[in-house]
Amino acid sequence: MIGRLSGTLAEVRPPLLLVDVQGVGYEVLAPMTTIFELPALGQPVQLHTHLAVSETVQQLYGFLRDAERKLFRTLIKISGVGPKLALAILSGLDGAALARCVAEDNVAALVKVPGVGKKTAERLIIELRDKLTPDFNHTNDIPLVPATAAPEVNHVSEAESALAALGYKPAEASKMVARAGKEQPDADSATLIRLALKGMVPA
Structure with missing residues (x-):
């Protein structure tokens, strides 16, 4: 079981990361809450990881904080909630x-x-009611280094692809990114994704 990766952040294609560990590149899927706080490309990064194994694939999931990994593991134990x-x-x-x-x-x-769906949402509420604790929002003193984007990146396309990978329909992802682009022109892909998802968070 791979529980932690410490290496160099080599590539970011939300929600996929590539972490170089002594010359070996590990592909890791990460939630946008982690991606928004990643250091710049080429900088050291440490991720708490969870290895999901199925009949057809083995996939690493990575999180900056152990509390987020614990929450991920709690979620996938709920009926109807898989890693994706x-x-x-x-x-x-x-x-x-x-x-x-x-x-x-x-x-x-x-x-x-x-x-x-509604039934899954109700099940999430019932099963998480006694399991969530305030430490999920702790920063754990992670240094926030602005991420650097590769030159000539199509930020709109990259943001749409990231949302589609998270399960949004292509047309819906396109509309979400378009609205985000109107709110903040010339935004990079990470900012577009953040703005597109902003409506998800209850006030």
């Missing part, structure tokens, strides 16, 4: 926002996540 859906949930809602949804029985906010 858990990744989508944590991309739209950080631990604190998810805790508010659960405390307030906010089904409407949860069903905005692609793949979460």
